[in-house]
Amino acid sequence: MSTDHRSSPPQANKAQAHFEQMGFRPGQGPHHGAVPKVRSKNTKETLLRIWGYLKQQRQALVIVIVCTALTSGLSLLGPYLIGKIIDNHIMPHRLNGLLRMGWLLFGVYVLGAMFTWIQQYVASSLSQHTVREMREDLFQQYQRLPIQFFDQQRHGELMSRATNDITNVSNTLNQTVVQIISSVLMLVGSLAMMLSLSLWMTLVTILTVPIIAFLTKKITKYTRQYFSTQQKQLGDVNGFVQENISGLKVVKVFGREAKSVEQFREMNEKLRTIGIKAQSLSGSMGPLMNAMRNLSFVVIAVFGGIFAYHEVITIGIIVSFLNYANQFSQPINQLANQYNLFQSAVAGAERVFEVLDLEPETLGEKESAAAPAIRGEVVFDRVNFGYTSDVAVLKNVSLQAKPGQTIALVGPTGAGKTTIINLLTRFYDIQSGRILIDGEEIQTMNKSALRRHIGLVLQDAYVFSGTIRDNIRYGRLNATDQEVEKAAWLANADSFIRKLPSGYDTYLSAEGGNLSQGQRQLLTIARAVLADPAILILDEATSSVDTRTELHIQEAMRTLMQGRTSFVIAHRLSTIREADEILVIQDGQITERGSHDELLKRNGFYAGLHRHQFVQGEVG
């Protein structure tokens, strides 16, 4: 026996601490090196990671950059040519050359437009490609994270990361990145052009820059905070809507519509307040920059006029400068605006990376290609477990199921029956003791291989959106249509499926709303029949399905259980009576065990339940 896990810190608590601390906090995802990361309000690191995605498409990137450079170069050439036209052709009245230069200018602007179009087209495809990769990574990560993570998170919030945040990143990559590159090129280019025309005029033109830089810095500092809070609030609102829609029946039955609306109004109001702050602050940037730009026009016109009067510069240079002043201040303006958008996208990307950085569920040793068949002997040996370190849920639980045996788990609600199942499937890991399958500790087994040996038929039978056939085939993807139908037949589902208008091709909604609960359960039984696992876990439905369906379900379960080791969280006397061993679980401990008759003789908890059953018709 390996004692490793006994001495190591409890897995469940370790993971719990991990998610809790960060609410949730980035950990040491194996694919991102072993250095623990602090909560990444770190723009540089986030940018480097976005770059990691971008650089997979070098070719497109190069095209975008080249096109941006060409567009910027051509826009810089425009004012220069205009200046030359004024000085060399208009002022000296040489009209024949004017036409030629006019055509040249026209060509420059047409080419500029063409390159801009190419640049935007490639940039869109680049950004879409990148966010597709990010979405895929995020979804994959959602599949890999342990169940425990989802217990602790609002699902709507997690969805928000996959939708809003990623859309944010996409918009930014699409527009902002190109604009930033182009702005920088224009800034440097126009400065160079101005310097080549007149040093003094250049100095006059950039007079306003320090003021702009100062204001920009102040405003962006606040907008970034606001944008980040806005995203969080949006996540909360989404989470609330999702929860509310999933639980709408409950809301309606308890007449809590007004309360829900009120709660929503509160959240929505918070989102509005922060939205206004973020948007208005970033919106004030534009008018402010415009005012500054107009101011610089006045300065250029006045100083340019004086210089021209003293013949230091020509009229053409003044006109060029008026254009360059625009081309110089616009990028600063844009950089400021884009910087805000950029901040919001960085905040979004950070939230995505936070999830990607979480430690995925470790599946264990790579499974061998051919997972050997198992007999299905299950042993719990003095197992202790708690979802949190301070509350013990299972205490010293020992049990043994021989291959093919049926074990019924009975006990009051919250006693720990489902927890036993959660441990056997390794959705959670035990804190001490051992769980063995065919003598091998499951702790040392690959989780995927382990789960392949286990079939689950849960009380709230889950169906996916898709056809009935797809839903059954979920049990074994390579099953033929005949095998699917045979499984349905064995599960007593065939007859009701055939009565549906489209039979096996009937489309189910994700919630399975168009099937009754009993029918959904028959489907999940068929799914398990097809998967053909050695160990079965059945959670009997407590809610009353109609008697006919109930008989169908029981019969199907009996067929399914044949030759498999089965754990049944049992609520019905008939199931319990047929079990090889009944375990009574109370407060996390097995308090009684034995066959039906043995337990009746003991006259303990089970006997009490049994008496109750005569009156109520159900146990558990």
Ligand SMILES: Nc1ncnc2c1ncn2[C@@H]1O[C@H](COP(=O)(O)OP(=O)(O)OP(=O)(O)O)[C@@H](O)[C@H]1O
């Ligand atoms: N994900 C979880 N995180 C923290 N505590 C949990 C979690 N799931 C269950 N518990 C707690 O563990 C205890 C045992 O729960 P469990 O679901 O095993 O009971 P059960 O016997 O299956 O009850 P029921 O018959 O109502 O399904 C309960 O006190 C419950 O509050």
